[in-house]
Amino acid sequence: MRTFDYVRATDTQEAVRLLADDPAASCLAGGTTQLDLMKDGILEPPRLIDITRLPLHGIERRGESLHVGALATMEELAAEPTVAERLPVVRESLLLGASVQLRNMATIGGNLLQRTRCRYFRDPGVAECNKRSPGSGCAAVMGAARMHAVLGVSERCIALHASDLAVALVSLDALVHIQGPTQRRTVPLTEFYITAAESPERENVLDHAELITEVEIPLPPPTARSGYLKVRDRVSYEFALTSAAVLLVIDGGTIRQARVGLGGVGSKPWRAYEAEHVLTGAPVTTATFLDAAEATMRDAWTVPGTEFKVPLARRTLVRELQTVSGVTS
Known part of the structure; x- marks a missing residue:
């Protein structure tokens, strides 16, 4: 690891100003991705700006939305009563996403901004x-590509976005609040990420001198059912081969509302709009779920080593739709 300057920002505006003044500087929060990449020699920032003391740690319910500070930890969000009551899909994605030790270090903003685990990139x-x-x-x-993406990719890049939490949040229409040098802006999480097929070198719309300050999660209807399924090589902490975040509102045997996110298959956390279109207004049956899964993976782009992800992703989605709905036949 190369030597670097260390600066501790005392407020958000100062952090943004420090970033604006140094195009090569990086921020340090939980450090669970940043420090790994520095040790590997992938990132070599001449200056690290410590943002851990910024007032961005709170979690607050405001009406029918949950506002989560970017520096709140994964463990803090998982323990939030509103998450347990109304957002089981978020809680499950957090608990399956990292070990207890990492959840106590990793921040929500950092999790959304984590870099790919592509072995070639690293x-x-x-x-x-x-x-x-x-x-x-x-x-x-x-090369060997078993842990790579099949959606939002091309011959230019097949790197996978590894976040579990982001998959749950894109399914819930979460919003990202951003502070820049001269203005604040809010971006839907579904529009925050850039696919590898579009621009391998740029993964999101965040400018260098901008910080995520808060994530806003709209609460689903009280009657909604949700859950997160993660398929991986081992039960202990491991990245997803495939995963599915599902939220359903069911009335009289009919799906009135459906929200679906997929992980382990996309170069960004993947919102499965095709599946939602099939599910909405359809009967709660396994046949419906199979049609939704087929529609979701229709445009997958594979290379030798990733073909297995297409049928596995279909089965993962069908299984979680069955679990959430309570219908197995």
């Missing part, structure tokens, strides 16, 4: 990586 000895060096190629397309 190996500075691999020259062909469009995410690190635009125009250099993508070693994963011709």
